[in-house]
Amino acid sequence: MATMRASIQVINNALFVKYQVKNQTASEIYLTNLAVRMDPEKGPVLDPGEAFVYLEEQELGVHVTKRMPPPPKRLVRLQPHFVIPLKPGETFEEALELPLPLSQNIPYVSESAAQGEKMIVEFKRVLFSLGYVESSPKIMLEQRNYQGEDVFSLVTAFDAQGNAYPFSVIKEKYLVSDPVEVNVPVIRWK
Numbered sequence: 001m002a003t004m005r006a007s008i009q010v011i012n013n014a015l016f017v018k019y020q021v022k023n024q025t026a027s028e029i030y031l032t033n034l035a036v037r038m039d040p041e042k043g044p045v046l047d048p049g050e051a052f053v054y055l056e057e058q059e060l061g062v063h064v065t066k067r068m069p070p071p072p073k074r075l076v077r078l079q080p081h082f083v084i085p086l087k088p089g090e091t092f093e094e095a096l097e098l099p100l101p102l103s104q105n106i107p108y109v110s111e112s113a114a115q116g117e118k119m120i121v122e123f124k125r126v127l128f129s130l131g132y133v134e135s136s137p138k139i140m141l142e143q144r145n146y147q148g149e150d151v152f153s154l155v156t157a158f159d160a161q162g163n164a165y166p167f168s169v170i171k172e173k174y175l176v177s178d179p180v181e182v183n184v185p186v187i188r189w190k
Helices: none
Strands: 002-011 014-023 029-034 036-039 043-046 052-056 061-065 082-086 091-099 118-134 139-146 149-156 172-176 180-189
Touching: 002 118, 002 172, 002 180, 014 118, 029 149, 052 118, 052 180, 082 091, 082 139, 082 149
Parallel strands: 061 118
Antiparallel strands: 002 014, 014 091, 029 082, 029 118, 036 043, 052 061, 118 172, 118 180, 139 149
16 A cells, blocks of 8 residues: 655745655556646646645645546546655655645636636645556556656556456555644635
């Protein structure tokens, strides 16, 4: 099993999320935390500091995540998403600094909805999540160069007849922190 420790705090005008993942499994895992942000001029840009921000209305909380949720049916994801391999017993640490107010970030919203009126809402809780995939004979780690950086992505392997396994064999698991009581302003669409 993989484990995660996370600390979440507001300092000055930023939300700081520091997390550590330890691979306690007997095989390699792949953290789905190397994100890409969309730049209006350049398109997809590799950005380790990118995180997605979702609003959990019921609990008045903010969900910050380093994983890319699966797209809705009939929607093709245009943003690539990369992984970081972690061998058994290894630990990975990362710190995020997100300027306040946070900006609600929904990767699959329509362009017209994203152009609506915005307002700042104060939320009282924050939680952090991260995805990972355990290695399997049905998936392969593919290394490539993306914008001058060596990165890894997951692809499906081939069976004995040479047919690729369906993408659904890549089963993402989630590590989720406990919610932290902290006031965080968020820009959201009305």
